[in-house]
Amino acid sequence: MMVVMFTVEGLTKRYGNHTAVQDLSFHVPDGVVTGFLGPNGSGKSTTMRCMLGLDAPSSGKVTVRHGNFEGPVQACKHKAQLVGALLDASWVDPKRSARNHLRMLAQGAGIPDSRVDECLDLVGLSSKAKAKVGGYSLGMRQRLGVAAALLGDPQHLLFDEPVNGLDPEGVSWMRQTIRYFASEGKSVLVSSHLLAEMQQTADRLVIIGRGKLIGEYDMDEFLGDALVEVQTPQQEFGAVLQRQGFEPQAIEGGFSVPVEGDEQQARERIARLALEHQVLITGLSSRSAGLEERFLQATMNEQEYRSK
Ligand SMILES: Nc1ncnc2c1ncn2[C@@H]1O[C@H](COP(=O)(O)OP(=O)(O)OP(=O)(O)O)[C@@H](O)[C@H]1O
Numbered sequence: 001m002m003v004v005m006f007t008v009e010g011l012t013k014r015y016g017n018h019t020a021v022q023d024l025s026f027h028v029p030d031g032v033v034t035g036f037l038g039p040n041g042s043g044k045s046t047t048m049r050c051m052l053g054l055d056a057p058s059s060g061k062v063t064v065r066h067g068n069f070e071g072p073v074q075a076c077k078h079k080a081q082l083v084g085a086l087l088d089a090s091w092v093d094p095k096r097s098a099r100n101h102l103r104m105l106a107q108g109a110g111i112p113d114s115r116v117d118e119c120l121d122l123v124g125l126s127s128k129a130k131a132k133v134g135g136y137s138l139g140m141r142q143r144l145g146v147a148a149a150l151l152g153d154p155q156h157l158l159f160d161e162p163v164n165g166l167d168p169e170g171v172s173w174m175r176q177t178i179r180y181f182a183s184e185g186k187s188v189l190v191s192s193h194l195l196a197e198m199q200q201t202a203d204r205l206v207i208i209g210r211g212k213l214i215g216e217y218d219m220d221e222f223l224g225d226a227l228v229e230v231q232t233p234q235q236e237f238g239a240v241l242q243r244q245g246f247e248p249q250a251i252e253g254g255f256s257v258p259v260e261g262d263e264q265q266a267r268e269r270i271a272r273l274a275l276e277h278q279v280l281i282t283g284l285s286s287r288s289a290g291l292e293e294r295f296l297q298a299t300m301n302e303q304e305y306r307s308k
Helices: 044-051 098-108 114-122 138-150 168-183 195-201 219-223 237-243 263-276 291-298
Strands: 004-015 018-029 033-037 059-066 069-071 083-086 156-160 187-191 204-209 212-218 226-231 249-251 254-259 283-287
Touching (some): 018 044, 018 187, 018 204, 033 044, 044 156, 044 187, 083 138, 098 114, 098 138, 114 138, 156 168, 168 187, 168 195, 195 291, 212 219, 219 291, 226 263, 237 254, 237 263, 263 283
Parallel strands (some): 033 187, 083 156, 156 187
Antiparallel strands (some): 004 018, 004 059, 204 212, 226 254, 226 283
């Protein structure tokens, strides 16, 4: 059973007449990566700011639990141990070194200086610790942002678009780092526009559109079954597949067969059946709907700025 340690309940945030987030409820369990998806302007950053206590909700509440504490982030005396965040617009003085930047943050949060070097090491920036941040590449800045989020060794991590603009090596590093945090038992909420990347990173999804919840899903459940496509001129193979418990649907030149679980194994079983029954197979392939395909289906009516 998943332990729910970060809960958003009935969150609404209005800016003047504009409702950015409306009656939004979801949870972020410990020990897994929760992907936070939604079209542009759907309210992800607003939600994350409310979760961090950087913006006050118009109504609704955010509850964080860790140790003896239970309440909104801003009510916690030791925030740095509770929540760490990498937000879109983390400002860093370009003339400061990475180490000095982190020392300043650590001092403000009552964290010992020794933790600064540990965090620089964790994100692979030790050798550049004394360099001015102004000369850092985007990838190095993101690493520095992660180091800043980690200073208090927080239980909960919120990352807003962490891989935006990173090169493939940076993206891969960020993915592994995020997965590592979850494997340590932390709760991790990550927003991203890069759906293929999210498919590889997240265990579950929270999807919003126009500030409202579309759904919370396990990644596997959301992606649904894979399809094995069998090309054969022998239509009688359909009955063979049925007798073996498959549910083949006739398509042009063969069958499409939904399979649960291991699609490689299903392909092998189908190939063996064809061999046993002397059926000629001219093509055997499998495909699963990517996250992008499913996401577009789920948010079809929710795009704030849809092209006509
Ligand atoms: N400080 C603010 N004042 C007024 N309106 C705001 C403010 N912040 C956000 N909004 C509006 O609230 C809505 C949600 O914005 P938000 O940035 O939370 O969405 P998002 O899902 O993070 O978008 P994106 O993926 O484009 O970053 C948008 O219509 C935005 O213009």
